[in-house]
Amino acid sequence: MMALAFSPAIVTVVDSSLSSLSAFANSCCSSSSSSSLKASHGFLQQRSRRLSGIGGGSSSSSSSSSRPRSPSLLVVRASDMLGDFGGRDPTTAELESNFGDKVVGFAGTDHNILIPSASQFGLAEKSCKPLAPGTPALSEDEAKALLRKVVGWRISRTDAGLKLQGDWNLKDFKAGLELFDRIAVVAEAENHHPDLHLESYKKGRVEIWTHSIGGLSENDFILAAKIDQIDTRDLVSRKNKFWA
Numbered sequence: 001m002m003a004l005a006f007s008p009a010i011v012t013v014v015d016s017s018l019s020s021l022s023a024f025a026n027s028c029c030s031s032s033s034s035s036s037l038k039a040s041h042g043f044l045q046q047r048s049r050r051l052s053g054i055g056g057g058s059s060s061s062s063s064s065s066s067r068p069r070s071p072s073l074l075v076v077r078a079s080d081m082l083g084d085f086g087g088r089d090p091t092t093a094e095l096e097s098n099f100g101d102k103v104v105g106f107a108g109t110d111h112n113i114l115i116p117s118a119s120q121f122g123l124a125e126k127s128c129k130p131l132a133p134g135t136p137a138l139s140e141d142e143a144k145a146l147l148r149k150v151v152g153w154r155i156s157r158t159d160a161g162l163k164l165q166g167d168w169n170l171k172d173f174k175a176g177l178e179l180f181d182r183i184a185v186v187a188e189a190e191n192h193h194p195d196l197h198l199e200s201y202k203k204g205r206v207e208i209w210t211h212s213i214g215g216l217s218e219n220d221f222i223l224a225a226k227i228d229q230i231d232t233r234d235l236v237s238r239k240n241k242f243w244a
């Protein structure tokens, strides 16, 4: 059986918390709170008693503490302790609050594990909005935060400011034109337009930024999220949009 020895310091701390708790309860609290503190004290006493009742192994107690040790507060060495190591039971007040009914994991909690889709992230559901003149472009940190909500795009730093960039390896030249046609539908609907590049007859690159502010805005990420929702499986040689 794995022996688990608590250091004397832990024993002392636990012991002092018991005695100081009851002292605190008796000295300065109103009757109701002192009763709950006493209840907690009793709870701790009962808990420490339960601990001292656990499994075999020799008991040890702190040699450094000068205070008389309450008989129930014995440190036991047993692997059973691992389940309790670092945890704590709820206090009386917590139990009375039925906190268990409200936290995840309660037997009656209905868990629906949803597979996040692009719309789950929210951007694809939004619409691009005209920006007031002088609207500041997103900072790199702000852009990186939004980057997590789109798939397969990267931020490129250019002299003209930050841009979003997405690459496609296309089946052939016509597939590239078809990709652009599909993107055009979304761009026109949003009145927000990307730069489209088709090089080496089948390398597609889409760059998005907000020309009116010379950098990135949420509109660019909304457009990117909507482009992510276009089904391009019939156009790409293999779906390896730029991931880094």
Ligand SMILES: C[C@H](O)[C@H](O)[C@H]1CNC2=NC(N)=NC(=O)C2=N1
Residues within 6 Å of the ligand: 191, 192, 193, 194, 208, 209, 210, 211, 212, 213
């Ligand atoms: C008048 C019209 O709304 C603007 O010119 C729109 C059109 N599409 C646009 N697209 C992009 N990417 N940036 C813009 O600033 C922009 N402005």
